[in-house]
Amino acid sequence: MAVDVGGVYERLAGVGLEYGPVFRGVRAAWRRGDEVFAEVALAEEERAEAGRFGLHPALLDAALHMAGVGPDGEETGPARLPFAWTGVSLYATGATALRVRLSPSGAEGISVLVADADGVPVASVDSLVGRPVVAEQLTASPQVARDSLFTVEWDRVPSEDMPGVASQAQWAIVGSDDLGLTAALDAAGHNVISCPELATLAGSPDVVLVPCVSESGPGAQDLSSATRHLAHRVLGVVQGWLAEERFAGSRLVVVTRGAVAAVLGEDVPDVAAAAVWGLVRS
Incomplete structure (x- = not known):
């Protein structure tokens, strides 16, 4: 079943996950039972940088964006941020586009399998567990960051x-x-x-x-x-x-x-x- 991805980033922003242009990589998505399939790609201006990474961070992040989206494109629960990774393997480097399969793994995790546009395996994750986060925590983070910046102050000691x-x-x-x-x-x-x-x-x-x-x-x-x-x-x-x-x-x-x-x-x-x-x- 095809999933509408037209407003996926607006809906993610509604739960506190606001992504800039480079990270808005989802192009299409489908569901089959509990499995989610997606196609993600780097923005044109970022593709020349893909060779610098094992897997471009914006592309990897985009591969996970459909994990919490239901058949109608709506979020199925609170936003979850990646927390615990198990069984991570990288098979190829320099990809600029991916085909992604997300499926349940254990009680709280998902398994991730990604391949390039030709179907050649790029990476896999046996289990990725996310940690729920509420929108207020994310929107408060800029203020927290400012308050947590420290500088060295020297005092004269007799x-x-x-x-x-x-x-x-x-x-x-x-x-x-x-x-x-x-x-x-x-x-x-x-x-x-x-x-x-x-x-x-x-x-x-x-x-x-x-x-x-x-x-x-x-x-x-x-x-x-x-x-x-x-x-x-x-x-x-x-x-x-x-x-x-x-x-x-x-x-x-x-x-x-x-x-x-x-x-x-x-x-x-x-x-x-x-x-x-x-x-x-x-």
Whole structure:
């Protein structure tokens, strides 16, 4: 039995599922008992992109659009979003049009079989279980997305309030002190020692600072080389630190300047040092 698909996307919008032009791929549909058959295709302007995917996401999404539509083209229940996939197989890539068969699988799932326009199998899903969703949940999502965007805010912390660092702690600086940390710590009354490399550091200071500044000036390396050099150096320090049991009670601090924006609109001149942030976090 043929199913009227002329207003399928208007009806889906009525239950909260609004699809843009690229995702409106249903071209025709039929029902045979509990089975649904459909033909779906990519919009003309998207077909050149099909080869970039195993199965174009808009085409895969369109293959499921008739799952909840009855013989008269009306929705048979609340909107359901894909939730649990079982037994997914991909047999061919680059399809721009599909023939789809949707049939019941278990108490709540459907099985999906898709082939290309010539009937060659493209993909199959043993069971796809959807989760019901009401229109109010979907229409509220843009506001939720705006409310859930977070940014980093930096607060100045007085040195005496630094957690885990006593006022009489011993500080060590490893490498060239290009950031003037020694003078700042001396002025604050802290006990500071210096050494060129971590391997030559005596004892187990409470805090070990590693100044991290990329080279600048006429003789400096290009940006890519400076980034590699700085990241390689810090990686060696971190690996050496982790290998030394004597540092188990100490704290390692990699110090940069101009590598991240601490306040809105602040410039980030040391791009090479910015890469170090990602390295240490990972």
